[in-house]
Amino acid sequence: MNGGYTVRKNIVVLSGSPRKGGNTDMLCVAFTIGAENAGNSVTLFRTADMKIGGCLGCGHCFKEKGICIQKDDMPPVLDALRKADALVLASPIYYWSVTAQLKLAIDRMYPLISVKAMIKRVGMLLTCGNKNSDVNEGAVFMLNRLCRAYGWENAGIVTAAGLHNIGEIAGREELEEAAMLGGKM
Numbered sequence: 001m002n003g004g005y006t007v008r009k010n011i012v013v014l015s016g017s018p019r020k021g022g023n024t025d026m027l028c029v030a031f032t033i034g035a036e037n038a039g040n041s042v043t044l045f046r047t048a049d050m051k052i053g054g055c056l057g058c059g060h061c062f063k064e065k066g067i068c069i070q071k072d073d074m075p076p077v078l079d080a081l082r083k084a085d086a087l088v089l090a091s092p093i094y095y096w097s098v099t100a101q102l103k104l105a106i107d108r109m110y111p112l113i114s115v116k117a118m119i120k121r122v123g124m125l126l127t128c129g130n131k132n133s134d135v136n137e138g139a140v141f142m143l144n145r146l147c148r149a150y151g152w153e154n155a156g157i158v159t160a161a162g163l164h165n166i167g168e169i170a171g172r173e174e175l176e177e178a179a180m181l182g183g184k185m
């Protein structure tokens, strides 16, 4: 609450899991329910279902007011990011990092350096097979460096470890943690 009214936040979730209905999807659903119950609005992009090319490093976005030269599925994501108050990166860990599908979208956020977004806070939702969640260190390192580069505040990271099969996260406390993160973005 702020002066007696609720401030509705626009949250963009970029999810990198290719597996529909998988553990990462379920974390995203829990996050979204928590966020919407708190009066926020959530726009989720499943990057694995989208046509997103790798950044060409051409510098076009620096010369042309943040416009990317590639006409694929990324420009609407950039539009949404420019209107967002908060960003959440969600991914299963693939080889100690986020999935390639999510990393493509992250690299394509390069235009946000020249024409800034109004994002203030970020969060992360991660799932991994290993029981020891130190396999997430690469992804967490990247998030913290993104925060430093863009001046974002890290609002929280939810990590669900030891997951292999689709839907295995059902009943786990990390779903509640994701909902709580959604509420406090």
Ligand SMILES: Cc1cc2nc3c(=O)[nH]c(=O)nc-3n(C[C@H](O)[C@H](O)[C@H](O)COP(=O)(O)O)c2cc1C
Binding pocket: 017, 018, 019, 021, 022, 023, 024, 025, 092, 093, 094, 095, 096, 097, 127, 128, 129, 130, 131, 135, 163, 164, 165, 166, 167
């Ligand atoms: C290609 C591939 C690479 C993976 N690499 C790792 C890894 O390095 N560390 C780990 O703990 N789990 C790894 N996993 C397991 C997934 O992170 C884990 O099962 C996750 O919960 C899957 O999420 P999903 O249900 O959203 O697909 C990998 C899975 C796949 C398919």
